[in-house]
């Protein structure tokens with residue numbers, strides 16, 4: 001019986017679709033996941049993340065489309081034949097079995113010998129750092145420990161794919177930050193192809209190799225955390241991932257480089273543009289991240305600076321959020337180091353510099 | 366909780382009223398049982414505290430009573446077992462299978478409960494006579510199964526509805542087929558509730574009377590019918606009171622058995638599935 005390193009398979013999701021009556025829960029989703037990759041489905045509540053996972057695991061039949069592991073089609077197999085590990089939001093550990101029995105359940109179903117099972121369970125308890133707790137009942141564990149048992153149970157039988165549906169949402173904030181990294185380490189160590197579902201963008205940015213940004217049953221953007229953060233392709237992406245200032249503008253290509261025309265007489269250079277933006281006159285959002293707004297003392301002769309009046313300051317520990325009323329741009333928010341703006345009085349005027357900017361198409365006027 | 370509301374006069378009287386109310390209720394519920402138990406040690410329903418309490422009435426219980434008693438115990442146990450073995454998988458298929466016509470099924474199985482038992486008994490008799498099932502053990506037992514099934518199905522349905530389906534989904538994703546999932550996950554999780562259902566059904570079978578009125582006969586007499594006919598013929602004889610006492614012991618013994626094997630938390634109220 002092989003107990004480790006089966007050859008990891010890439011996963012192909014091909015035009016998978018699901019409707020509930022008239023309502024389209026998932027529209028034609030296609031995605032290729034490399035073996036060993038950690039992919040996160042990120043999106044607001046109701047966008048179809050869980051529905052997609054259920055179709056992958058076989059708990060819900062898809063209307064159309066295909067799912068393949070390598071070359072093997074699996075979408076017509078029942079859940080127990082798919083070799084997919086599932087971690088539920090509330091873990092669903094079997095309350096009448098010990099931790100070890102829970103972890104061994106998938107092995108038991110595959111007819112592993114007693115000795116092989118014991119060895120594998122020990123391996124996994126070590127992997128999730130729960131050595132010595134195999135004899136406990138799930139109810140005798142903390143939330144974080146239960147979560148790790150659920151992960152161990154899903155990894156134990158070397159599944160082709162592990163699916164986790166918001167597995168951290170029952171943990172308190174502090175623990176969540178820790179478990180995020182633990183989970184990431186465990187996944188890497190096991191080289192386990194994984195899909196992780198969350199509506200928390202920080203979680204997605206911290207953990208993923210790639211993020212699939214979902215909205216209303218469709219895929220908005222697929223990319224690395226950096227790509228999603230630095231170069232969103234849609235307005236939804238620009239608003240959903242990370243804090244952002246969006247200023248209504250039109251695209252001006254007359255000078256050869258992309259500029260954002262705001263109002264009658266203001267034209268600002270755009271650092272990066274969403275890929276499909278090249279037509280002069282397109283209505284766009286001019287996006288500036290709070291940390292890309294530099295604040296310097298107001299200087300009458302200064303180039304490329306805006307006059308900003310400090311409206312409010314929100315202290316966050318290492319950084320301070322500064323709400324500003326900026327001539328020509330309206331109300332925008334900057335995020336600066338606490339040391340830098342700690343003594344900036346509310347009502348003061350300050351010079352605002354835009355260090356980086358990005359543009360996405362504006363869907364509505 | 367560290368903050369307790371202060372005991373105002375209004376609250377005090379409210380509490381006192383509640384306690385009195387509960388006491389009366391408990392008395393009302395236990396009074397007949399207590400009376401029967403006391404009476405069985407005197408052989409008469411006119412319990413008097415000046416008369417001696419002894420086991421004389423028990424000693425006079427005739428063999429025909431013991432025969433009827435064991436007949437009933439056997440039939441009740443067997444019917445309970447059969448009903449649960451049929452009802453639990455059926456309920457699982459109904460609750461999880463999302464079968465068409467599930468509503469109709471759920472309602473159909475209520476019929477034995479809403480139709481007066483006497484009428485059900487007559488209906489069964491018309492079927493049992495040609496099958497030679499009247500006046501015999503199998504007939505009585507099958508009549509009890511019909512009654513037990515409806516209780517069993519309703520219990521099992523409620524238990525399964527209350528069980529989050531994630532446990533089953535988890536088992537399946539780990540590789541368990543339907544049967545294994547049922548055996549290793551569903552059954553153990555609803556076992557406490559099933560034990561309570563068994564207790565209820567068994568008790569019901571033990572004392573069912575009207576349903577068996579026509580189906581029973583001289584060679585198949587449940588204890589309830591025996592007591593009834595003796596009391597009609599001869600009045601409240603001492604050994605009838607003693608036998609009533611024995612039925613109470615059986616009830617208490619079964620209750621205790623279930624309570625001890627489950628632990629107290631499952632017996633109080635509505636906690637019937639294992640907690641995760």
Ligand SMILES: Nc1ncnc2c1ncn2[C@@H]1O[C@H](COP(=O)(O)OP(=O)(O)OP(=O)(O)O)[C@@H](O)[C@H]1O
Pocket residue numbers: 020023025043044045046047048049050051052199
């Ligand atoms: N069985 C169902 N019948 C009808 N509509 C459903 C069903 N299951 C899900 N939906 C709908 O499909 C949409 C997607 O649901 P899904 O559970 O996939 O959302 P989600 O992205 O997981 O959201 P959340 O973050 O809240 O868990 C929702 O609008 C939901 O109302």
Ligand SMILES: [Mg+2]
Pocket residue numbers: 049050051165
């Ligand atoms: Mg969900």
